[in-house]
Amino acid sequence: MTDAAETAPTPFHDLDAYVALPRMSGLALSPDGTRLVTAVSTLDAKRTRYVTALWEVDPAGVRPARRLTRSVKGESAARFASTGDLLFTSARPDADADAPDDEPPAALWLLPADGAEARVVASRKAGIGGVVVAEDAPVVVVPSDVLPSAADDAEDERLIGVRKDAKVSAILHSSYPVRYWDHDLGPARPRLFAGDLTTVAASPEAGAPAPRLALRDLAPDAGAALEHQDAVLSPDGRTLVTSWAKPGARGALRQQLVAIDVATGTRRVLVDDTAADVAGPVVSPDSRRVAYVRETITTPTAAPQVQLWVADLDAADAAPRRVAEGWDRWPHEIAWTRDGAGLLVGADHLGRGPVFHVALGSGAVTQVTADDAVFSDLRVSPDGATLYALRVSYAAPAHPVRIDLAAALASGTPVEAVALPAPAPLPALPGTLTEVTTTADDGAEVRAWLVLPEGASAASPAPLLLWIHGGPLNSWNAWSWRWNPWIMAARGYAVLLPDPALSTGYGQDFVQRGWGAWGAAPFTDLMAITDATVARADVDETRTAAMGGSFGGYMANWVAGHTDRFRAIVTHASLWALDQFGPTTDHSFYWEREMTPDMALANSPHLSVEEIVTPMLVVHGDKDYRVPIGEGLRLWYELLSRSALAADEDGTTPHRFLYFPDENHWVLSPQQAKVWYQVVDAFLAEHVLGLAGDELPPLPETLG
Incomplete structure (x- = not known):
């Protein structure tokens, strides 16, 4: 940091100090509610890129935050497994690899709850792009890309090497779209692979290789349908619900929701709404219902309508239903209450983004938070009394907070969130x-x-x-x-x-x-x-x-x-x-x-x-x-x-x-x-x- 940055009245007076401010994102809550983990991005030694590490935050707000991971490559996508172990992805070197790769792809790592050292539990040559966990079962699903002509993992790995060695980046398209925001689509397409954590539960003995997950492709015929998917596992680990892109005329895409049986790979369409895209599924605590966002297909004269809907997972003949029909705020984040009787919803509202409670029985909507802020990464405590989230506003960047959900619902009055000890102090404002x-x-x-x-x-x-x-x-x-x-x-x-x-x-x-x-x-x-x-x-x-x-x-x-x-x-x-x-x-x-x-x-x-x-x-x-x-x-x-x-x-x-x-x-x-x-x-x-x-x-x- 420059001398000017050290003497500036705030970090915003000196750009070196500003770009060096830590940036928090994501929030994971352990199954027993005693641990919160967030990701913190900081500048690397050369000050040319951000590296992300995982930090633990005390849900009780007593202990200071402590750093859990440290590597040049960084760590991301933290999720707690039902066992209490912490899963994350990272491209840092794997000490157990047979042939260390100079530039290893991102692998799935497990940091045991007992404090043992983190180890790789799953890897693919194409890399692993995140992790989906079941709350009550030792089941995980990881997204990873597969080349279209590869019949198995060995062939996929070989073809990746062929393209790399030949320095060929060409892509032959037969569908639309061909790119997204800042990256090309294809030739590899995303798939979803399931694994059973019980097979890697035990720590390896000295000198023994760490056990790896046996990954099963849940949708080998997906093609391009899983581009930009937002998959979620039911708490019992039996069903994966994910968005599924369905191609239409003139290159259009429409998002369905599909349910995939994790044990068999059997897939069925859960929601197919010809008038809307459906996405953002969240499964209820009893694994029987799915809340999701429905966004109507626009026309030149009709703006989209973004609505909250619920569908049954175990009753194929039951029609999905809209929740809170008279409410015209647009939900962007959903979490279930622990009793399954309501939804906690983040939505833009008058220049803020409060948390709202939606009662499924009556459809009544109650504002939960009183802060002039936006809330994301909603995590409900096991007893249902407390909500954890990241709070962000123009007064402060994202930081973890605790919300007295029980008090807000009992009184019907919004409450102020309480800041938790964060990995970095909030910056002073000029x-x-x-x-x-x-x-x-x-x-x-x-x-x-x-x-x-x-x-x-x-x-x-x-x-x-x-x-x-x-x-x-x-x-x-x-x-x-x-x-x-x-x-x-x-x-x-x-x-x-x-x-x-x-x-x-x-x-x-x-x-x-x-x-x-x-x-x-x-x-x-x-x-x-x-x-x-x-x-x-x-x-x-x-x-x-x-x-x-x-x-x-x-x-x-x-x-x-x-x-x-x-x-x-x-x-x-x-x-x-x-x-x-x-x-x-x-x-x-x-x-x-x-x-x-x-x-x-x-x-x-x-x-x-x-x-x-x-x-x-x-x-x-x-x-x-x-x-x-x-x-x-x-x-x-x-x-x-x-x-x-x-x-x-x-x-x-x-x-x-x-x-x-x-x-x-x-x-x-x-x-x-x-x-x-x-x-x-x-x-x-x-x-x-x-x-x-x-x-x-x-x-x-x-x-x-």
């Missing part, structure tokens, strides 16, 4: 967080978080950055390491984080207002909330900029062509020409459902390029398959050739293009994230603050 609301022209209420820097006042109003979220079905309600407003607050900016039309957490009608008309209500909502914010005495309406990524980048482009009120625009991974974007994004079939060609043209920013009079910073990664690099390249060329600020005859332009050849839809590596912030800082300082020459923040020397 400012304050407040809310802004306004009323749009159609009467809808629009709200936003507003980050204010220290010292902002009527005597010293802060310049304003309007940040527009991606999605667009999303909400600015949780901490982001990539778009972190506190970095800009440390530089003196106020940051506005609004939820315009299409945002989640405000009801179905609020989403529908912007559906298929991105340039309408989402844009006017953003301008209305900006008007309300610059009317504050502590905000400087003469020094403003608009910024966004993905859909937020689309909207930044739209803003640039439809108003001159901002001094600068930053557009990252943005949609520019919607007629071009639709057929080239990784899931074109979804786009085709959302917008007709006429609607796409009516909302395409590229048609207003001649109206752009604001300097723009374009940012794009070449490995972005959701918003392909062609969008950024065309935007850049048309800014230079056709905008009102087109390049002069000598090539001079106020526009800039920050290009990352090896980054994806986001900028994930720590040193490249630093470059992102440094370039944005310099661009805004020039155009928003009006600095020049030596006053400007220096560009990073890593740019050459």
